[in-house]
Amino acid sequence: MSSTLKLCMPHVSGRGAGLGNELIPWARSVVAGATLGVKVLPPAFGFNHRKYWRHFGTPRYDWLAHRAIEALLPRIDFTEADFYESEGNLTESIKIFSAKHRLDEREAWVITTQGMWGGYRHLIEAREHIKSTLYLSKFAFKNLLKINSRLNPDYITVGMHIRLGDFTSSSNIEDYKGKFNKSLPLQWYINIAKSLQAQLNDKVQFLIVTDGNLDQLKPLLDVCNAVTTIDIPDSDVSDMLALANSDLIVCSVSSYSAWAAFLSESPYLWFEPNLQKINGYYSIWGHEKGQKKENSFTNRNVKSSKLSNEAYSKGAPVPLNGILPINLGEQLLKSKMKKCMRQDLVNYGVVHIK
Template identity: 25%
Template structure:
């Protein structure tokens, strides 16, 4: 009789990148009635210290492996069972103890593998909250807000040609975030409060923080910020898989710069748009945002009454 296991080998990537192997394995194990071996979250990283980043990426502090097989069984199975790559695995050929291993790739990780988890956002949201240590779960934020995710840190200088061609890890101009927020508020007919989630300094973010009713999110661990963004009514995001997960988990409408969405994460593609910071937002997208925080109101008049 075959005993089937899945193992997410998350590697030493950032949180958003690491999570795809975990998510693929979670979905696959449920669909194949397999036991999942807990990820090894303890992966020492020196880069964040050398770059003096706000986030030290000490993920072992943030997560448990509740619901998964942990030590000593993880080590025993990884040492003794037959291991096959998830990319070549054939469920009909499994014999004995088999561990199917899911790995992240350095390049095009989401382009290659995100289709394996698409449509499972709410389930993975629950699973992710389950393994997040309780002290890092955010409080319910209640009131509708715009999440603005500004990634700076280890991203490179902005090059519009490379960015629009789909090259990621580029800093977007702060003015783009400002213009996107202004266009969104104009479409909604109200100045919805905005929270800025960023690894940048206040001087870096000054034009954005100077807009009405815009403030930084409280200091917190990366996982807390990701789960807070999942409570937003809409996300204006850098080309980063960090805000990608927040939008995917809760199916939050998302605005990205052209070429920077990475992949579409909303089940309904019209809930995501690219915006060049000129003109107005599509009416359908604005209606999606309205329904996100006023689910029973499908018309602009409900917005007018509440503002």
């Protein structure tokens, strides 16, 4: 029986979602396809009004094929409950799922998956594949060359993601707790910029990725004279990668920012009023059944519920006043020195003889 009759793919409903949302079930499908040795279809981008099909070279009317496949082949949906059949490992969950449904014994099927459940940790096995897919998208390389030409490689780059166009804002700080898809106060970004300038003096530059316009950003631009990508067309993918490549990411409360942080090795800042306090810890996902099931708040890797004032994790909560972890600037400078090409032998650099 031809393997083309056994498929994995994200289920897309409605008119599709933003890039961050689309990537989650796609990444899940990639792991499922690799585990089971079958073909993986990307999301039905042709149905998405944001025209992501242009970035990834998918057919304009792929949604028709998706609908036909789901109608003609036996469809089995891989859900959050299926994932937690294992100890939180996606590959093992897929194997258990396969055995449960006797997929090896069946001649034809399509596994679909949908939704944003599970957090990003459950996608760790797909991380490098998704990153390479983004880099190989149509406009990414050209756009990144343009962005990099605007930045000074000797400065610490702070990437800021600011959602203004399609998110609602609130004057009540409590409205942000546990909520996604809300436009964060521009003053938060301004306060962070001022704090970083105070810690780093003239060694910092800002890169703003936004769906807003220059007039909306003017109060922030007056403070930090940032580089923007507003004038660069087809920048959905390259903006995410530019954020991921920054030395520090200032996130919006969105799956787009979360992907940038997930794909990056750099630290990132999160809006503290959005986080929930649960059992002495901050959490984005603490209200969800999945994180409670994994017992994240009493994890054996956590030694203390109270971190030192000089300690911060990769993701650091920052309040509206923009007060940063006390040694963040120092750590950024040290990290930047390690990346300095003048001290990298294979980059025509030199190393001091001690």
